[in-house]
Amino acid sequence: MIADLSADEEKILNDVKIRLAKYGKERGQLIPILQMIQDKLAYLPHITMEMVAQHLDIPPSEVFGVATFYNQFRFNPPGRNPVKVCLGTACHVRGGDIILENFERKLEIKEGETTSDKEFSIERVACVGCCALAPVTLIGETVHGNMAPSKVEGLVMRVQIEKEMKEREKQKNESGQ
Amino acid sequence: MNPVNNTSSDQIFSAIQEEAAKRRKANEEAPGCKIHIGMATCGIASGALETKAAFEDALSQRGIEARIHTVGCIGHCYAEPYVIIDHPESGFPPIFYPDVTAGKAKMLTKLFLEEGDPRLEHILGATEENEMIPSVMEFPRFNLEKRVVMEKCGRIDPEDIYEYIAEGGYTALVNCLRRTPAEIIEEIQNSGLRGRGGAGFSTGRKWELARQTQQKDKFVICNADEGDPGAYMDRTLLESNPHQIIEGMIICAYATGARQALVYVRAEYPLAVKIVHTAIEQAKSLGLLGKGILGTAFDLEIEIFEGSGAFVCGEETALIRSIEGYRGMPRHRPPYPVEKGLWEKPTIINNVKTLASVPPIIENGAAWYREIGTENSPGTAIFSVVGNVTHPGLVEIPMGVSLRTLIFDICGGIPNKKAFKAVQIGGPSGGCLPEKFLDTPIDFDSLTAAGAMMGSGGMVVMDEDNCLVDVSRYFLDFTQKESCGKCTFCRIGSYHLLDTLERLTKGEGRETDLDQLQQLSEDIKNGSLCGLGKTAPNPVLTSLRYFKEDYIAHAEEKRCPGLTCRALIAFYIDLDKCARGCDACVGVCPTEAIFTTSNRKKGVDQSLCVKCGECVVACPPEYDAVEKVSPPGLAPIIERPPEPLAKKIVS
């Protein structure tokens, strides 16, 4: 739970500090500030909550209490390809939980976890609002409608292949130069 | 506040109206055809961006002049992504095309826009009456609706304020600025408008209470914290016609004496946030918001607050706490927010649909509104109808229409020749109604009397293959996760309701379970602090009342009549129907549970099967060999041949 930030994150953190200074110091700013930080870092490292507490002059426990109350905030970094399985009512009626289970099985992680290579994470979301396409899954920002358990493997593979292709291209470019 | 001398505000506004009319005329008279594409979240999710790009590509490739007009959502989700093509030169009226993929977009550009053939096999209908092709208005999905709140949705570009004004927008506000606040509230009271957030409190009375308080600073909050996992009408309204809501908020603030307003919208709705933001900026730039609105002495600022995702924040006292920067936990009412709300100031909190109903009421008068709907529930209701219906989507109907009309006539009934089983109305706070309630008129009081509630307007239609115990478990899983944890009954009680329901769906039910569900549900209903807890047991209470046989089957026979609860079902392959040598099911099975028998047919290894049902879909319809049974013991056991044999067959 100790701040253990990557070099990239350290860089972003400096940017966050500059932005933070522009926010007012009243309590009503707490949630907008947390949203800003999560927007930049994709999660709320503990050190940021201490920073916010200092900025607003409230105990860190208050920040923690508020942050842990809301679904939006997360405390560990998501994967590069966050898989969000919709479990809204329409998706449930059409077997959304089976889709979730298939992702869990394929990626060998549970909902709320991130794969060890940081490539994927799985989340459940309550209704992304495309009920007519149920069941629905988002990978990154892309919506995949009319999901079926047999499509799960293909989708995961597609992400992996795309990544490999990109890497190969990068290598090719590098060796070409 | 007294009405100010408003001749100047009329003048200012007519100048804006003239500009709007001018722009509209220029668009209408522009050469070439017009392509209207629905670009709300649902449209984009279905691929509207690709469709738009395909049109753009094809148009420039072929050198065709056309205007692509992005509009909001019209609520016909089954047709997404849809386009309406207005091609006057072809001689055809504007035509509605459903399911326009990128490929179809390219095809239509070539064949219709270039060559004049509208490809009638792809159309849904014309959007205007004409002699040539049937109009969409001949379909019940269109003609049984009555659009008041959603009237302009899908017709205008939500990011262009002039389009709203050209359609008559903001005239209600100008009208209001000529009247006293008391007159406006009287009009709203006479209209009989009731809050669309679920409970149905009189909007006029709420406003009157707020107007009468002596405190100086007051707030208006538009509650767009839509949390029901199956309802999305608030988002659609914000994304398709934000100005109607903003106009309603300005009128509300004027009538109640508020000078500050807030839109509380979920952060999970990024497009809605962006569109409302643009709308506020545009309204400001035209002097419809900010200091001295339309030259009067009336000031109003509207800000956006992004809710961080907690269902309980739809409850008004919790919503206020979260804006103040605290954990969104409800408190006891009274005092009501109208007396003591945000920052302890009087606060009027209205739902999106309530506020969006205000401009049409002012424009057309209370008497007009009273004509729509029923005596005690005037006006319209918006439902998001999902689940097992042919034409899902958003439907706006006059109050008093029967459930049967809504589900069977407007939404096309149950697909795949299945029988209707139940309809769940009102989301996690609502209830499940069986067939005998299909003729119940839809209004606040009739639904409550039947045990459901208007609630969020979420409606899930279930057919014979759905399990009511599972649906109750689903909703309890949701409310249990969303309970704020403050009060004992909701925090721990909902946990035990869920625990019991989970046991039932796993076939681990106990003798005492049904009684315990009933008693605990009643206690949670009577003992909880806020509306979330008080209504959380509703899905259980109604399904226990109307579908007790489902519960008994689970508890006593360990059988799921809807063949839904996976622990209580099994799949097997009927060897008489299975085709020798066909591998369709093997290919789709995610767990390699399907094996080849010694005579090259297929069997299911029950210990590996996760009951996802993919093999049922994969099995070619001419064989239809996969069977689903409950309890699982009914499945015949087919031995897996020893490994070497299996290998030999494969080789």
Place this chain on the structure above:
Amino acid sequence: MLTLTVDGKEIQAKKGTTLLKACLDNDIYIPNLCYIDGIEETAASCRLCFVEIEGEEKPVTSCTVPVKASLKVKTDTPAVRRLQKTALRLLLSVHHVDCKNCPANKKCALQDMAKFLKVGLKPGHLQHCLKEPEIDTSHPCLDYYTNRCVLCGKCIQVCLTHNGQPEITFARRGFNTVVSFFGTAKNEKDSCDECIRCVDICPVGALVLKSSP
């Protein structure tokens, strides 16, 4: 002073007080956990202090009702007792009943209520469920016993009243709600050592002083 009738007995109460306080001041016991004498805004979260008031359909929490002259109140009706017993059972279903090893033994609010309502310290047919971890030891001088806590919030309230800003807080949500010490690093040691109002007010022994330094 106002006169109201509780269980057929006339009692006097000052205008502005709540019905719960009026009853307690007149030696009429109503089970409660989250009420703090002297703090105006009530949490109304424990849902135990139900009473029936003539003219009202259902039992109401007495901590949220301001006294009014000629109120007719009953504290012992079947509906009231049913809700109170359910609430107590719910609390016990997530409570680690181990009274022998608990510092609150014999002065515990749960024990008192069970005795008053004539029920055992058992959750009935409800499944017993305990949370992990059993103890939060992250505070320099306090220990928090997750499965003793009834989440009445009194500790947070007194800390807020006394220190202006609460050093302890509710964290997480719903069934997983806990009292948390997040960020109360070593520097709190001195001030907390001196205060310990939270330990004193805890009705169930969930917050205790660290036994050894």
